[in-house]
Amino acid sequence: MAAITRLSTPSSSSISHIWRRLYSSLSSIPETITSSQSPFLAKFNNATDLARKDPKHRNVQWVFLGCPGVGKGTYASRLSTLLAVPHIATGDLVREELASSGSLSLQLAEIVNQGKLVSDEIILSLLSKRLQAGEDRGESGFILDGFPRTIRQAEILEEVADIDLVVNLKLREDVLVEKCLGRRICSQCGKNFNMASINVKGENGSPGIIMAPLLPPSHCVSKLITRADDTEEVVKERLRIYNETSRPLEEVYRSRGKLLEFDLPGGIPESWPKLLQALNLDDEEEKQSAVA
Ligand SMILES: Nc1ncnc2c1ncn2[C@@H]1O[C@H](COP(=O)(O)OP(=O)(O)O)[C@@H](O)[C@H]1O
Numbered sequence: 385m386a387a388i389t390r391l392s393t394p395s396s397s398s399i400s401h402i403w404r405r406l407y408s409s410l411s412s413i414p415e416t417i418t419s420s421q422s423p424f425l426a427k428f429n430n431a432t433d434l435a436r437k438d439p440k441h442r443n444v445q446w447v448f449l450g451c452p453g454v455g456k457g458t459y460a461s462r463l464s465t466l467l468a469v470p471h472i473a474t475g476d477l478v479r480e481e482l483a484s485s486g487s488l489s490l491q492l493a494e495i496v497n498q499g500k501l502v503s504d505e506i507i508l509s510l511l512s513k514r515l516q517a518g519e520d521r522g523e524s525g526f527i528l529d530g531f532p533r534t535i536r537q538a539e540i541l542e543e544v545a546d547i548d549l550v551v552n553l554k555l556r557e558d559v560l561v562e563k564c565l566g567r568r569i570c571s572q573c574g575k576n577f578n579m580a581s582i583n584v585k586g587e588n589g590s591p592g593i594i595m596a597p598l599l600p601p602s603h604c605v606s607k608l609i610t611r612a613d614d615t616e617e618v619v620k621e622r623l624r625i626y627n628e629t630s631r632p633l634e635e636v637y638r639s640r641g642k643l644l645e646f647d648l649p650g651g652i653p654e655s656w657p658k659l660l661q662a663l664n665l666d667d668e669e670e671k672q673s674a675v676a
Pocket of ligand 1: 537613
């Protein structure tokens with residue numbers, strides 16, 4: 385098992401040194417991430433400064449792990465609203481790039497539509513740009529979804545940010561495939577829906593799972609699209625790659641005491657309150673709407 389070497393309370397000069405070393409070892413790096421104004425670095429320095437002055441100001445720097453279709457986007461996005469920190473999904477950044485007419489999009493389409501991982505250089509470039517834009521808007525903290533996905537990405541992240549918590553969402557593989565195949569996106573508002581109606585019996589002592597479909601409102605129905613990588617063949621390839629490349633991250637974060645394992649008990653109405661409980665959080669708004 386590859387291990388992450390943690391730098392103990394690194395000084396900013398050692399961090400910039402590491403960034404330079406890291407990026408000089410990456411080939412064909414786009415301009416944005418070779419910049420000495422690394423958003424990761426700025427974010428790191430800002431967070432540690434504030435935390436030193438007042439621990440209340442400590443940024444949320446969380447990571448969501450989990451197989452394709454498990455619901456990382458759904459729960460990370462809900463938590464980001466609750467905690468007022470940005471939800472940054474590298475899959476969304478890749479899809480935005482795909483939808484643009486940029487020079488990268490053709491190259492990316494071929495990789496993504498086969499269920500393969502995009503190179504670290506491209507992902508770091510997209511992530512770096514996104515963090516910089518957020519920094520300019522005054523964002524602090526983040527909930528990362530889809531990054532890191534490899535041990536190398538985790539090593540890079542570890543060197544520039546202080547991750548507090550890694551939430552690992554878990555669901556049976558047969559359910560994951562059904563959920564990916566049922567996934568639909570409204571091409572106008574961008575919201576995610578799911579047509580799959582899951583009702584699987586328990587096996588080997590684990591309970592059955594019931595998940596109602598998440599149907600779109602009538603104004604979205606005619607605008608629904610399916611992701612090109614949500615075909616059965618590609619989903620199975622993504623699951624294979626997840627098990628091979630991303631699964632080892634669980635052990636890395638488990639050994640650091642940062643991993644929160646969460647078995648989804650069902651759909652959103654059942655899972656959300658239990659996830660909040662596991663995280664020791666309260667959703668006041670939801671409580672009030674339940675009372676009203
Ligand atoms: N951290 C990453 N490293 C490499 N490729 C990534 C990364 N994040 C996203 N991608 C690319 O974008 C695609 C879609 O990502 P995502 O929406 O997170 O998918 P999934 O539903 O499989 O979790 C991935 O299959 C991969 O090609």
